[in-house]
């Protein structure tokens with residue numbers, strides 16, 4: 145089916161095939177209103193009027209052994225970032241209090257690196273237990289866990305794990321040489337078996353083709369995560385992609401990717417993660433018709449819009465930013 149026919153008659157029973165994905169990604173910008181309208185129907189059906197806000201605490205920062213081309217924490221990055229191996233209890237629990245106090249959807253905890261000792265995971269599990277006493281929904285963005293470590297975190301009450309595919313299988317070796325796409329998939333399979341909710345998406349704007357984006361979204365659909373974060377590359381000076389800058393994205397292109405993600409995974413949280421403040425500044429009315437989830441603060445090494453301003457923005461556009469803490473299990 146061609147993209148125009150598809151979006152004007154779209155029903156969620158239709159499994160979008162690869163050809164249709166490519167047509168949607170290449171749709172002319174003047175057809176964007178129809179595409180947004182098709183995505184918005186599903187966003188309204190499954191997410192109502194809510195915009196879920198996440199706060200991210202970087203619990204371990206920098207000094208990573210991996211060479212991910214976009215990342216300021218990688219072993220090849222010369223970006224000037226704060227480096228530490230364990231964020232203080234004071235900072236972590238303060239952030240958790242902000243999440244609870246502002247009725248945010250979730251506290252995300254990021255850790256640089258790809259492998260962890262059992263002692264480090266036991267320490268993280270203890271901290272999760274403390275925060276779970278307050279009822280916060282917690283998601284950890286973490287590298288490769290052993291099954292034993294995954295169970296330690298699950299038993300501590302961790303709700304969700306973020307592990308992104310980042311790009312398509314073929315493109316992946318161009319952005320990372322120290323681990324493989326297949327290792328990421330295997331890790332996700334194990335986490336699902338252990339019983340975690342999953343958060344899995346990628347990064348757009350690294351020089352990949354539409355075909356790579358379609359490959360990535362096809363695999364994400366196969367994983368069926370509860371949440372799909374789509375990041376738009378932040379050109380961080382000192383990173384490989386910050387130096388060797390790929391062409392900048394347009395808001396229209398970003399929106400097409402988000403619409404496609406919504407059509408392919410209608411029930412998932414579709415999150416506009418990094419890049420929101422760059423590509424959608426002043427155009428959030430359009431963005432919120434498609435996504436139901438954003439970050440307010442903390443893109444690991446980059447800051448964000450801030451909690452108060454983000455809530456004011458959401459409410460000013462007529463959406464509901466508050467979460468009662470009971471509706472989040474989806």
Ligand code: SF4
Pocket residue numbers: 208209210211212215216217218219255256257258287
């Ligand atoms: S994305 Fe993760 S694994 Fe890759 S360099 Fe950054 S911290 Fe390390």
